Amino acid sequence: MRTIVIGGGVVGLSLAYGLLKAGQSVLVLDGSDGDFRASRGNFGLVWVQGKGSNFPDYARWTRSSANLWSGFAKELEALTDLDLSYQKTGGVEYCFSEQEMQEREAELLALREKLGGDYPFEMLSAAQLKERIPHIGPKVYGASYCPEDGHVNPLFLLRALSKAVRLSGGEIRTNIEVREIRPGDNQASILTISGERFVADRLVMAAGLGAQQLGPQLGFKAPVRPQQGQVLITEKMPHFLKYPSGTLRQVNEGGIQIGASKAEVGLDDHEDVLTTASLAAHASDVFPMLGNAKIVRSWAALRVMSPDGYPIYQRSPKHHYAWFVTCHSGITLAAAHCELLPRWIMGKNDAPDLSSFSEARF
Ligand SMILES: Cc1cc2nc3c(=O)[nH]c(=O)nc-3n(C[C@H](O)[C@H](O)[C@H](O)COP(=O)(O)OP(=O)(O)OC[C@H]3O[C@@H](n4cnc5c(N)ncnc54)[C@H](O)[C@@H]3O)c2cc1C
Structure with a gap:
């Protein structure tokens, strides 16, 4: 067969x-x-x-x-004989206000309850986050952390x-x-x-x-249906970011990958400057040092979305x-x-x- x-x-x-x-x-x-x-x-x-x-x-x-x-x-x-650079380090999602932290925690607690209590995560204050990621900027209020997250090339x-x-x-x-x-x-x-x-x-x-x-x-x-996502990547930098997030991760070669936007624009996979700028602004809000990093590549791709x-x-x-x-x-x-x-x-x-x-x- x-x-x-x-x-x-x-x-x-x-x-x-x-x-x-x-x-x-x-x-x-x-x-x-x-x-x-x-x-x-x-x-x-x-x-x-x-x-x-x-x-x-x-x-x-x-x-x-x-x-x-x-x-x-x-x-x-x-x-x-290929290196996938898969790492299960755990991942973070950054929050920029107390309200955002409370909403994230409530969402994850509700999910934990629906799963019968088996759902590992913790909420990290700005100080706890800084212990794990010292370069974090002052605009970040805290983060949620899940040990089961990871990333790959x-x-x-x-x-x-x-x-x-x-x-x-x-x-x-x-x-x-x-x-x-x-x-x-x-x-x-x-x-x-x-x-x-x-x-x-x-x-x-x-x-x-x-x-x-x-x-x-x-x-x-x-x-x-298609849903467009745009992504940027910076020049290679010394490794400083162990934990990936939904918007920022350091790839195995050293660049910081920033993304991904969400836009309902049909079958259009062209990047636009406004989105690029807002992704870059978010990155430097989280890591002010990235304000000086060069963006070496950007692209858009289409997600395959069900309703x-x-x-x-x-x-x-x-x-x-x-x-x-x-x-x-x-x-x-x-x-x-x-x-x-x-x-x-x-x-x-x-x-x-x-x-x-x-x-x-x-
Ligand atoms: C910006 C962005 C960020 C994302 N980030 C993540 C992430 O961090 N983690 C994650 O898990 N997922 C992520 N995704 C989603 C993930 O990339 C997709 O779920 C996955 O790639 C879908 O794979 P696929 O094989 O279904 O589709 P595709 O990769 O689109 O492959 C479909 C294939 O079908 C072929 N094809 C189409 N029509 C025909 C035809 N008529 N005849 C023959 N061949 C045909 C195409 O050539 C293509 O190779 C992201 C997606 C985008 C766009």
Whole structure:
């Protein structure tokens, strides 16, 4: 039985590698550099803190992935000989007023209660924060801290996954644009823009924003939309920032990455100066020393968002051999997508229960 995964971003490749480890035969069909590709423009956080405040199943799923991440990274590094620079240091979210601190604490306490008390975090005063991060500026009132947060080099993750798929016997075809899917009773025919045809016994739609157009051909709603995020990176600096936050992290090479904005601007991945300026201003509010740092690169990329922002895991209601997978935190969820999701696709007894992530909620 051959599984075809459409989409070779971090979601498609994590799943493809997991399926290969489970003994499946896998072909990945991936588009080209002209496509919108969130996996090549993201912030690189493996993030738990605050995720799923209104959706405890998502909080649990995120944590299960974060808990698998160390083993997942070690295994990928050993197999591919690439350094992912994954670090689970714990992460902080900065607060700029007492009110913000109180609101953050209330949100995390409520989440802890929904999860039956098992949800580690602490609130750090400005003085406690300064002990951990001495360069913090006077505008920061305090922070929340979660020991389960971490970060990774997302481009090396992508590269490692692609190498791991190939080393495990999978095939990745690039510059393939799937134009049409013709579903049959037990197989689907996949037609590409260049006239090639592939036949899938099992098909996983992991085409990011491309699923908008392809998903309905397999009976999925595939209600994904783009959300733009802009990111900046400074020149390399001596290492001073051990803890990543949702807006600032020091990457393994030394640059400070600043981001990411959120804008509903459709399929537009161009940066704009106003957003760049506001990201830079935030960075120097947290670390005044960054006021003198040079920005060496900036970019915008499009998130793949479902209507409520949570993942969608859906087996086609019309075609039993087709699955749809999408999420807006594909870096964080990469370990779960590799280690747990294949069991769900293969219908194993120990598959995770993903029913609350179905499209039926829309
Ligand atoms: C600015 C920004 C910051 C982010 N920060 C984080 C973060 O810190 N942590 C985190 O966990 N997540 C983060 N994310 C989200 C994360 O990047 C995405 O969840 C993830 O990359 C989605 O991967 P994907 O494989 O679904 O989509 P993509 O990476 O978009 O991949 C889809 C693939 O499908 C292919 N494709 C599309 N259409 C077709 C077609 N017709 N035929 C063949 N192939 C096709 C494309 O070529 C592409 O390679 C961020 C995203 C952005 C934009």
